[in-house]
Every structure is written in C-alpha cells, then in structure tokens.
Amino acid sequence: MLKTRINLSKSLNRNTDKLKHQKYQSNGVYQLWCQDCPLVCTGQTDRQFQIRFKENALAYKNNYSNSAYAQHLINSGHSLYHMEDVMDIIFTIHLDAVEKYHIYRKTEKGMQVNDRNTFAKNKIIDMMVKHDPQ
Numbered sequence: 542m543l544k545t546r547i548n549l550s551k552s553l554n555r556n557t558d559k560l561k562h563q564k565y566q567s568n569g570v571y572q573l574w575c576q577d578c579p580l581v582c583t584g585q586t587d588r589q590f591q592i593r594f595k596e597n598a599l600a601y602k603n604n605y606s607n608s609a610y611a612q613h614l615i616n617s618g619h620s621l622y623h624m625e626d627v628m629d630i631i632f633t634i635h636l637d638a639v640e641k642y643h644i645y646r647k648t649e650k651g652m653q654v655n656d657r658n659t660f661a662k663n664k665i666i667d668m669m670v671k672h673d674p675q
C-alpha cells in the first residue's frame with residue numbers, strides 16, 4: 542500500500558513537470574533574461590523553445606559565437622541559469638496538423654523556404670506522403 546502511494550505521488554509529480562514543460566515544446570518568440578543584470582535577449586525560433594534554449598546553453602559551455610545571449614554571459618562573466626528561470630515565452634505559433642503536413646512535404650522536396658530544421662523526420666508522415674504522391 543505504501544509503495545503504491547509513493548508510486549502515485551511520483552506519477553503525479555511527473556505529470557506536473559510534464560505540464561510545466563509543455564509550453565517549452567512550442568515555437569515562436571521568446572526572451573532570455575540575464576539573472577545578473579537587466580539585459581534581455583529576444584529571439585524567434587521555428588523549433589521548440591527548449592531546443593533553442595539547449596543551443597544557447599551549448600553555445601555558453603563551448604564558447605560558440607552563434608548565440609548573442611551566450612556571448613553576453615561569457616563576456617560579462619554572468620551565469621547561465623535554468624530555462625524555467627530565464628526564458629519567457631512571448632508568442633507561440635500553433636500549426637495545425639494539416640499545415641504541418643504540407644510544410645513537411647515541401648521541406649522533404651527541398652521546396653520549403655522556412656528553416657529546414659522546423660520539422661524532424663516523421664515516419665508516419667513519410668508513410669502518408671508515400672501513399673499520396675503529388
């Protein structure tokens with residue numbers, strides 16, 4: 542009984558964490574705040590916010606120059622904090638399934654102008670495309 546209760550509580554915590562993280566799985570416009578000074582970096586991403594944040598974190602750790610935010614932290618000796626503490630989501634872009642499907646198809650054919658990394662390879666959509674050639 543005790544074990545069950547512990548498992549239930551664990552599972553509830555996991556669900557709460559899941560919900561907290563759900564907003565970081567969208568894409569759109571975000572702001573990254575520096576916790577050590579008033580500076581803020583605004584950016585836009587076609588990929589998930591959490592992936593964009595990881596790229597910033599990686600840039601910070603490896604001193605890559607592809608992130609203005611990371612460059613600021615490095616140059617001023619300010620610290621990198623957790624995503625939940627520094628990342629504000631300003632605007633979320635919702636794509637519906639049909640829109641995603643069509644963008645995916647064009648991206649596969651190299652005809653998409655958008656960032657080619659917008660959508661990850663998807664076996665289900667690949668199968669749909671195979672059965673619906675245009």
Ligand SMILES: [Zn+2]
Nearest residue numbers: 575577578619
């Ligand atoms: Zn700073």
